[in-house]
Amino acid sequence: MPETTQERLRLGADVILRLNNGVPQTTLKNMREEFPFLADATQAYALGDVWTRPGLDDRTRQLAAVAAFAAMGERGLMKIHAGYALNVGVTEDELKEIVYMITVPAGFPKAILASQTMSELFEERRNAIGGSGQ
């Protein structure tokens, strides 16, 4: 782990910018106002300590994280991390394979919910691209 909390927070902020196409994370910003420690813990621990570890490349970590969120039925964070996955070069088809795989450890309802959440994500990204003139 980095030696100072300041450095850990900075690394977490860098991870978000790298995964989120250079844009700060809205969920995190909203949390900071009323739940500052949770925002700091997410940024310094989850992103700064865990997500910067060198042992897994971004693609593999995002795919494994999406699998974990989907298996637990955590739609909100699954959507955020599936978006990060696409931003670092994972394809829609690879995310679909994670959804298919999830039927085995977690059953069909979790996979179906994940498929619906991903369809929303894919649609939003298409609209965002369309809206910016392409």
Added chain:
Amino acid sequence: MPETTQERLRLGADVILRLNNGVPQTTLKNMREEFPFLADATQAYALGDVWTRPGLDDRTRQLAAVAAFAAMGERGLMKIHAGYALNVGVTEDELKEIVYMITVPAGFPKAILASQTMSELFEERRNAIGGSGQ
């Protein structure tokens, strides 16, 4: 999906041999005696249909599956699939990174249980190698 159930079962058997170093899966064999449909479903659907899909390589699928099992606290299947992961070239260090990552989506108890199960697995494999004459 393959066209016949026979073919799906054959593909599932091939997957096990590939992931399990050429050895049939004991859990599956025990299940077959009293729960034959569950054994067939595991072999034909989970392994034959899902695990043979081309969209993810073996390493990535095993890491994502281990993440899902660990996040759900499914120690038995996590151990089996972590063993498969090692058999297809995933390193112990990569599995440890999955455990570390699991603290974020699923909390510390699930990560601690996963670390204990993996320590057992690593130990068993070292003993098995030692026992076979090294």
Added chain:
Amino acid sequence: MPETTQERLRLGADVILRLNNGVPQTTLKNMREEFPFLADATQAYALGDVWTRPGLDDRTRQLAAVAAFAAMGERGLMKIHAGYALNVGVTEDELKEIVYMITVPAGFPKAILASQTMSELFEERRNAIGGSGQ
């Protein structure tokens, strides 16, 4: 299991028509566009293989499935299968007994969520009947 994938898909389609009053399943149709393997797996495995097995009658399987979905907090699929249950002759009162029973294995929040979802379902079905000419 049936010998061919084609036959399994056909059996799954038959199950839906039988449980859903002769009407195709909307959720499944929407899924097929972007997640074709999940739609096929639901139809061929979940419905074609599992739901056509002769060992349980439709009523008992639907009540047990509703209990499983309710205990897990899977509102979407619980609602679909509670609707199927009503279509094959289960009464609203029997579904309510499942909800009451769920307090024991899964606690009060899961039972309360299930009661709210079932109230929505009962209401929708009353409106649908009213809307079709009464």
Added chain:
Amino acid sequence: MPETTQERLRLGADVILRLNNGVPQTTLKNMREEFPFLADATQAYALGDVWTRPGLDDRTRQLAAVAAFAAMGERGLMKIHAGYALNVGVTEDELKEIVYMITVPAGFPKAILASQTMSELFEERRNAIGGSGQ
């Protein structure tokens, strides 16, 4: 609900004797020593209030309860209630169908754990019959 707590406790005791072949429940007796309210709540509420309700017959309620326990991975109570199910005339084959069905809402690990727990139960009951001289 019955009017007095005394009556509810008596009804709960009757349910146990009916489901458990006339033998008091060991788990409940052990609990009573250190956790008396939990033993009373299980007997008066879970068994006396819920399990005596007339809207479901014993067989259906046991099958639905086994499905709920299995879907949640609650091996201990699933085993107890699967035993009760056999005692009121459910067959081993019907319990196996519940296990097969559980792959759909809850995935393969929960179904495999349930199959292993049921195999233990079936074996124990065969040994108990053998041990009593048959």
Added chain:
Amino acid sequence: MPETTQERLRLGADVILRLNNGVPQTTLKNMREEFPFLADATQAYALGDVWTRPGLDDRTRQLAAVAAFAAMGERGLMKIHAGYALNVGVTEDELKEIVYMITVPAGFPKAILASQTMSELFEERRNAIGGSGQ
């Protein structure tokens, strides 16, 4: 436990009035129409039997209950019980500490969901106070 069901229901009604600032619980009233046993069980067992036990003071029981609901991702009941907690003198800051603590047993998604639900609750209470003329 109290000797009669009538007394247990009365105690449960008293608990609600004490925790809910003298106002009956809407969720419970809505439930009673179609799911009367669930409403009675919630009132007589959950509130009348459990919530009136003398071994924990109101503040501690509410904080522990909020922790349990948050760890399980039960947003609806967590919000109701967090509101009760505020009504019996727990501060917003103490509720925030429960949310922070939840990252450890249950991971970041459950804590983030709890923080969002609590922000809604805090906002609603501020608006309600504002709306009544302050």
Added chain:
Amino acid sequence: MPETTQERLRLGADVILRLNNGVPQTTLKNMREEFPFLADATQAYALGDVWTRPGLDDRTRQLAAVAAFAAMGERGLMKIHAGYALNVGVTEDELKEIVYMITVPAGFPKAILASQTMSELFEERRNAIGGSGQ
């Protein structure tokens, strides 16, 4: 949060000594050998950052944590934290009240498992006291 990782680790070590009667935590020591980051994260984040926060006293935090672990069925960590609770002055009777309360959010199996784990803990502590000559 403290400014340096060194300080956070030191605070976490202090928390363990305070909660565990001056004795280092065995689980944590075993983890450190093969999963050093998980041991550091538990010590620096879970214990150093979260468990040292001033907003809740030790008793309340331990009771809320035990409730969360019990509701999730996390027996190992529930036992450790129930032991810490006893060490900081919580009584066995207060822990039993948490178990009784857990039937409401999480159902009877989770409460029964928690009661069994606590009975083990109470017994071990009595034996330990007896074994040290009293």
